[in-house]
Amino acid sequence: MKAFGFLSFGHHSINGQDGPDAGQVLRDSLEIAKVADEIGVNGAYFRVHHFAPQGAEPMPLLGAIIGATKRIEVGTGVIDLRYENPLHLAEEAAALDLLSEGRVALGVSRGSPEPALRGWESFGYKGEAENGSDIAREKWQLFLAAIQGYGLAQAAPLELQYPQMYQPGTPLPIFPHSPGLQKRIWWGSGTRATAEQAAKDGVNLMSSTLVSEADGSSLGELQAEQIRVYREAWEDAGHDWTPRVSVSRSIFPIVTAEDQELFGTFATSKDQIGMLEGATKTTFGRTYAAEPDVLIEQLKADPAIAAADTLMLTIPNQMGVDMNVRILDNFAKHVAPALGWIPNTEGPVVG
Template sequence: MKKLGFLSFGHWANHPAYQARTASDTLLQSIDLAVAAEELGLDGAYFRVHHFAKQLASPFPLLAAVGAKTSRIEIGTGVIDMRYENPLYMVEDAGAADLISEGRLQLGISRGSPEQVIDGWRYFGHELKDGETDADMGRRKALEFLEKLNGRGFAEPNPNPMFPNPPGLLRLEPHAPGLRDRIWWGAASNATAIWAAEQGMHLQSSTLKYDENGKPFHIQQAEQIRLYREAWKKAGHAGEPRVSVSRSIFAITNDQDRLYFGHENDRGDKIGMIEADKRAIFGRSYAAEPDELIKELAKDEAIQEADTLLLTIPNTLGVDYNVHVLSSILQDVAPGLGWR
């Protein structure tokens, strides 16, 4: 069995072929798709976070709305760029969204991806400490976020408050019990996956990672997952860690599918550069008729290693078509791979 969710980047553009032409379209359709995905039997609704782009950015209003409209499906992010965040304010936002969803939040955070603007986090009022890189800053903020999620008091109370205080130091409210155990780290390297395990975070691994040994993408990703699990065990954490991978997977079942994605199946892994000096490997997309798709996906080592698979969706094509995409995977592909 494998948990299956969708991952939406939440694009919009004023394009005649798009169903999501405005930010409002994308936000409202994201809620509708999450509701429909729950009805289909999908396990998760996840949303990407990008700043300074016509894509989803501020996740917590959306997560709260999805949580209020659904009752079972996990809701989450993949991922929130911690360089832009105030960790304490984020604790409050995340706590509220988790309580609204009654404990279904699965929050993916990370250092973040290459940005639309140069050092965009500076426009949000954040600066590096002496000798710190932006990656260091992202991890520092992540650790502060994790610490404050634990619900222990840390702030000295006012002796003359507007409202009576409980005894002792004060914590942030609202506190969401158990949320600290549902935080995921998006890792692009083996080293950061190991670090995430040491901190007791679950692992999100996407369709790109640093090219660390020249092997095919899915093999490198599977190696990363195994290193992560070994580090989790070595750290002595209670419980089992969760691992998600994301993939673009399309079952070709009609002419519309073939028109949109029939050209995707010939594509293999790609090598590129991110941040000017980091060689990265980008995983392939999968698009084929269901029987062929089952054969191809069975060879993907990282998918086999992960307990959760996030299906990246073409959100601009609208709710109805994406319901069709997800339904085809659930009905025509997942059973053949033992996922359902």
């Protein structure tokens, strides 16, 4: 494990009485990221959901974090492509990458189940597949072409151009363009098949917080196999750079009596099996909460953490800045070094 960061789901209260409201959660997220940058935490990543009291539009928050920090990587886990205009997203991603000087880890995918029934249709996007996988794939291919600099429109006749810059019919790419941005794009994968496709597409792998599979193996074992398939497919594809792989876990180091009181009851002894989208057996990861020496042994025994280079800690964002900073600081001081962590002193881990 070279790097670790935090993954926030951005949960907030709708009425302001059951926890922080959306505005407070956004401000808290910025403050957590600023302190995490000082600690040397490698990344600040945010989930994206729609029609739910969670984080939705990540770009304003990511831009604010970039402007307020020096080293920390910023990203998403993940943007739901079913809801996106791929060319607009490509422009935003390029601008964010340029502003941050390469401190981006933008995770995208088909997306997870949402409260809304075919909610992407309310955003103006229609497809044939019940889960929207067809439009997600189409948009993904267009997004990749856009960030790679391909021409996706044609220059108008000269008399219609203002200013007159191109010969009519010239292929026009989106602007701005950020060279190397594809090396900072991640596909969020919950299956071996999508992990293999991510390798063929030439992007990093962000293994999901769950795996759409249940055969009695642990989440770590299933993800380790997913990572193996991904890396084999990457080698077969002949890409000329080394990709990154991340996994996420819920981890609460217990260092003090107060930590025990706050987090001691969070621990679960094993992964959970459930149903996703009504029909798919799914393995959900356990929650770790223990003293550092116990956590170190538990996490070392997780084959997916051993296989990945980046670990994302899912944080209870509703508990506020101080509590989440405590979790990150405890992990950085008492657990991460034993797992091979490289503190962030210069910028994002590459390759």
